[in-house]
Amino acid sequence: MKTAVISCIHANYEALNAVLSDIDAQHADQIYCLGDLVGYGPHPNAVVEMIQALDIPTCQGCWDEDVVEGLNACECSYPSVLAEHRGRQAHEWTNKAIHPETREFLAQLPLSLRHENLCFVHGSPHNQHEYLLPEMDDFVALERVLATGADILFCGHTHVPYVRSLDGGQLQIKVTLPPTVTAHKTFSAPLKRIVNAGSVGEPRHGRPNATYVIYDSESDRVTLREVEYDYQKTCAAILEKGLPAIFAWRLAQGLEFAERAEDPSHICER
């Protein structure tokens, strides 16, 4: 079975359309979405309507949560004063633009999804705001996968796709129960993987192309897909809808609009 995993659409309808066409051409059997349907881009309602219409199982991203709950993340979300200003502008615009039914849909999204030995989250199993970066400490990375009980953990949030295999993992546990009982246990973890799906609507890999992944359970292979689309249409819509012009320039360059991980081990304190 072929499973397509998409993430971080960020209200970029043109990119979503192109990716859905590519998924169709790849004959994927099912699609999962890792959230961040809205934020920064010009078409939040259209993107949500498309996801709803296709009945794509979707978990809630940090932007989806922010639009529902309001901006209440700690200062970790933004790497600079400038990024915070721009993030707030995008949030305020999105907050005004979305329809009540869009907000309702975002509010009811689950934080994680499971399908057989696959788990789907936006940031990490612990928090939508946590970044699972490819250089993250082995032990911490393994813990994040083990916490789900799955063999493959699909995540997004960083906007840079990658596949990380965690094999040969050995864990030692020591439990002390006062006053005298101490138990030691050692066990080996089977092969686990973290797969980051990249971003459909806001790539950060230096090109404007959308990215997503396909997992083939028969061959046990993960394929990273990069899809060209007419990003100039999205740039024009950004300007037309009154979003900051710099968003269009950054999208065309394949740069993040504002957010990126400063401290990958930091977990947002809400």
Place this chain on the structure above:
Amino acid sequence: MNTSTPNPVNFAQSQTIHSILTGQVIDGASLETFWYELTHGAYGQVQKAKGVFTLVDGRVLQLDFVAGLPKDSLETIPETITTELPLPPCTKGRPDHFSGLEIIGFNLDRAGIAQTLEDSCLDDQALAYYQAQIQEQIQAQIQQ
């Protein structure tokens, strides 16, 4: 977003922007983003840009950009040269030494540059917050 490509040797078409930033304090990550955007065409075609900026940690940096240095013959010279100026660091209140920006180029987006600079500089509350942290670090280093 400008699409026309003016002749870079036609000085009649060129524009110059000056901005005095004395008293303003910028955070380093914001300056990095702004300078990247400025020198990569986000606000028009910049030929030369020189700026003196006071960072939140008190350092004063001079950034000097010249576009189009031929990379094959001068590849050891980066397009932007960054120099830390030998001034006493300002870690309390607003600095009174000069800081500012001068840009020469074509089709420059004056409003966009101004907006990004404004969004990159710290307001009084944020400045006091960060400077208090820096003061604590300095005190801790002295005690060690």
